[in-house]
Amino acid sequence: MSTVPSIVPEFVESFPSPLQPGVLYVSVPYSTAAHLCCCGCGNEVVTPLSRSQWVLTLDGRVSLRPSIGNWALPCRSHYIIERGQVQWARTFTESQIRTNREDDRRLLAQQRTEPQPTRRSGFAAAIVQALHRIWPPKWRR
Ligand SMILES: [Zn+2]
Incomplete structure (x- = not known):
């Protein structure tokens, strides 16, 4: 198929x-x-x-x-x-899914070091927005 x-x-x-x-x-x-x-x-x-x-x-x-x-x-x-x-859209790896579920801070840290997709999916953008609300990135402080 x-x-x-x-x-x-x-x-x-x-x-x-x-x-x-x-x-x-x-x-x-x-x-x-x-x-x-x-x-x-x-x-x-x-x-x-x-x-x-x-x-x-x-x-x-x-x-x-x-x-x-x-x-x-x-x-x-x-x-x-x-x-x-x-x-x-971007496919999350198994570890990213696990990280997302267990430890939001680690996911955000990974995304800082990984190349950002040029266009974020709505799903990924929503996760990042939610993370930014609960744990503002350093560059915003
Ligand atoms: Zn399928």
Whole structure:
């Protein structure tokens, strides 16, 4: 299987089985969306839709925010669905995920020394913003 470059919405009552690649199934009654992982691994990714989880925007094409980080899947893919296009985001390493969970300070220290991606994903930017609030970097003091 190959990566999925774009995705189209399809409104359903309940999700079909199997799901088709390149389709974001949206169930309004269940306020949930589902799609096959865009890396092509074939795993189903379910995204509950709510203000505190994922927010779906439809303007002819579909966007889903924040980014989708499939840390629990073997592929660990991380991407953003933006206006129907799949934009690949930085993949965190296992140690970065662990660090993020266990020790926010260590994650921030790593990001200081690592080259910064030119464009941060919404997910990574949100983490950095949250870290800056609880632990302001030295250069801001
Ligand atoms: Zn995958």
